[in-house]
Amino acid sequence: MVNQCYCIALRAAARKATSIYDTALEPTGVNIAQFSLLRSIKRATAVSLTELGRVTDLDRSTVGRNVKVLERMGLVRVAAGSDQREATVTLDDAGHDVLRFGAPLWAGAQRKIEASLSPATAAHLLASLQSL
Amino acid sequence: MVNQCYCIALRAAARKATSIYDTALEPTGVNIAQFSLLRSIKRATAVSLTELGRVTDLDRSTVGRNVKVLERMGLVRVAAGSDQREATVTLDDAGHDVLRFGAPLWAGAQRKIEASLSPATAAHLLASLQSL
DNA sequence: CGGATTTGCGGGTATATACACGCGTTATGG
DNA sequence: CCATAACGCGTGTATATACCCGCAAATCCG
Numbered sequence: 491m492v493n494q495c496y497c498i499a500l501r502a503a504a505r506k507a508t509s510i511y512d513t514a515l516e517p518t519g520v521n522i523a524q525f526s527l528l529r530s531i532k533r534a535t536a537v538s539l540t541e542l543g544r545v546t547d548l549d550r551s552t553v554g555r556n557v558k559v560l561e562r563m564g565l566v567r568v569a570a571g572s573d574q575r576e577a578t579v580t581l582d583d584a585g586h587d588v589l590r591f592g593a594p595l596w597a598g599a600q601r602k603i604e605a606s607l608s609p610a611t612a613a614h615l616l617a618s619l620q621s622l
Numbered sequence: 623m624v625n626q627c628y629c630i631a632l633r634a635a636a637r638k639a640t641s642i643y644d645t646a647l648e649p650t651g652v653n654i655a656q657f658s659l660l661r662s663i664k665r666a667t668a669v670s671l672t673e674l675g676r677v678t679d680l681d682r683s684t685v686g687r688n689v690k691v692l693e694r695m696g697l698v699r700v701a702a703g704s705d706q707r708e709a710t711v712t713l714d715d716a717g718h719d720v721l722r723f724g725a726p727l728w729a730g731a732q733r734k735i736e737a738s739l740s741p742a743t744a745a746h747l748l749a750s751l752q753s754l
Numbered sequence: 755c756g757g758a759t760t761t762g763c764g765g766g767t768a769t770a771t772a773c774a775c776g777c778g779t780t781a782t783g784g
Numbered sequence: 785c786c787a788t789a790a791c792g793c794g795t796g797t798a799t800a801t802a803c804c805c806g807c808a809a810a811t812c813c814g
């Protein structure tokens with residue numbers, strides 16, 4: 491039952507991978523999208539939503555809503571920047587904890603994916619995805 | 623910047639591909655998810671939502687809601703099957719039209735993806751995605 | 755300096771997606 | 785046959801995602 495459509499195959503693979511990572515990260519209380527967003531926030535340290543959207547390649551409004559969930563969870567803090575328009579996001583202590591706690595769980599999910607493909611194929615896959 | 627997480631890379635690639643296909647299919651009035659769902663419905667001819675969920679690898683409730691949109695658009699028809707529990711979906715004339723009209727547009731999006739990768743790489747990508 | 759433009763956000767709207775719950779229908783066993 | 789289990793759905797709830805609109809702040813120019 492081969493699906494010839496790249497897009498549908500990608501969407502299905504993304505759903506499946508999401509499920510695997512979400513399950514692995516379940517003990518952390520956040521899903522893979524949130525975990526990754528937390529990592530982006532940590533990496534950037536006090537970013538605006540627009541900038542966060544740029545680095546995650548997501549729509550600004552999407553980032554804003556996703557950040558709001560993390561804020562409600564007490565994992566990040568949102569404050570106005572020097573530019574009064576900007577809403578700068580910073581990782582809270584609980585957010586750091588989640589990242590630390592989740593790191594090995596994430597790695598486990600990574601290994602699970604790599605188990606489905608040869609190491610070379612996995613690397614090739616990442617490269618292909620990023621050159622799209 | 624290279625993303626080491628298979629899941630995030632997959633999700634990003636899926637979003638990007640979705641955007642490409644959605645743009646290509648815009649004249650049809652349906653997006654790639656709907657286009658693909660229409661194709662699945664056509665292929666199956668009078669399927670239950672559960673069966674449709676199985677072939678598309680989507681949650682039944684997701685399929686139900688997506689089908690409802692197509693029904694509202696007048697592209698598919700939902701009726702009770704011989705089994706009174708089942709909601710069988712069939713393609714309407716307008717649905718067939720959309721598939722016919724959209725086929726070359728979809729093919730154009732496929733070519734666009736293939737232009738980003740070598741033909742061998744594209745084939746390899748599909749295989750990798752499906753073995754996940 | 756003040757109007758025009760740009761920039762950054764929030765919120766409205768819509769689809770996609772999954773999981774859990776509850777209801778009605780069908781199938782199964784005793 | 786009827787009680788019970790299994791099945792198929794719809795709906796509630798929640799997140800993810802994007803596009804558009806409008807407001808407010810910052811920047812640009814004449």
